[in-house]
Amino acid sequence: MGKERRGEDRRVIKTRRAIRTALLELLSSDDAGDITARDVAERALISKKTFLAHYGSVSSAIDEMEEEAVEAIADVLDEAEAVADGEGYAHAAECIAELAEDRASTVGALLHTRVKDDLVARIERLVHDRVVSAAGPDAGSLIPDFVAGGIVSAFRRWVQDGRQLCASELVHKVSALLGMLGHGSGQSEEPTDIV
Numbered sequence: 001m002g003k004e005r006r007g008e009d010r011r012v013i014k015t016r017r018a019i020r021t022a023l024l025e026l027l028s029s030d031d032a033g034d035i036t037a038r039d040v041a042e043r044a045l046i047s048k049k050t051f052l053a054h055y056g057s058v059s060s061a062i063d064e065m066e067e068e069a070v071e072a073i074a075d076v077l078d079e080a081e082a083v084a085d086g087e088g089y090a091h092a093a094e095c096i097a098e099l100a101e102d103r104a105s106t107v108g109a110l111l112h113t114r115v116k117d118d119l120v121a122r123i124e125r126l127v128h129d130r131v132v133s134a135a136g137p138d139a140g141s142l143i144p145d146f147v148a149g150g151i152v153s154a155f156r157r158w159v160q161d162g163r164q165l166c167a168s169e170l171v172h173k174v175s176a177l178l179g180m181l182g183h184g185s186g187q188s189e190e191p192t193d194i195v
Contacts, residue, residue, distance in 0.1 A: 012054075015044075018045065019040060020061070022040050023035070023058070024109050024113060025043060026040060026043060027062075028112060032114060037051050037055075037057065037058055040061070066119050067122075069106045069107040069119055072106065073126065074126055076092045077126075079092065080092035089171040093158075096155070097163060125148075127148040128144050128145060128148035131143075131147045135147075150177070154174055
C-alpha cells in the first residue's frame with residue numbers, strides 16, 4: 001500500500017506504512033476532522049513527532065492517499081483511452097471495480113472509510129476533467145458536470161449491485177446514453193470517448 005520511493009530507507013517505508021494503516025483503521029470509525037496526529041501516532045506505535053516528520057498533518061496524509069487512489073484510477077483510464085474502444089473501457093471498468101473492492105489497494109481501503117465521499121468527489125472531478133477535455137470548450141460546465149456525475153453514479157451502482165451486468169454491457173449502456181444525449185443536442189449520434 002502506498003508508493004515506495006526507490007532508494008527510500010526501509011525504516012521510512014515501514015513507518016509510513018504503519019501510519020497509513022493506523023489512519024485507515026481510525027477512518028473506518030471516526031470522521032477525519034476528529035482524528036488527531038496523536039491518535040494516529042498512538043495507533044501506529046510511534047511518537048507524534050515521528051508522525052509529523054512524515055506528514056505535516058492528518059489531512060496531508062489523507063490527501064496523499066486520496067491522490068494516490070485517483071492516480072491509480074487515472075492510470076487505468078489512460079490505458080483504456082490508448083485502446084479507445086468499448087473493450088478497453090470494459091476492461092477499465094473491471095479494473096477499477098477490482099480496485100474498489102480490494103481493501104488492500106488504496107482505492108478500496110479509502111472507499112471503506114469515512115472519507116469515501118471525498119474520494120468519490122475527487123474521482124468525479126477526474127472524470128469531469130476528461131469529459132471537458134473530450135467535449136471541448138463549447139460544452140459549457142453543465143453538460144460535463146451531468147455526464148461525469150452520471151458515469152460515476154452508474155459505476156457506483158454497478159459495483160454496489162454486485163456487477164450483475166458484465167463490464168462491456170455497462171460500457172455499452174453508458175455509451176448509448178451518452179449517444180442519446182449527443183443526438184438530442186444536435187450533435188453526432190456516435191458517442192465519443194470521454195473518460
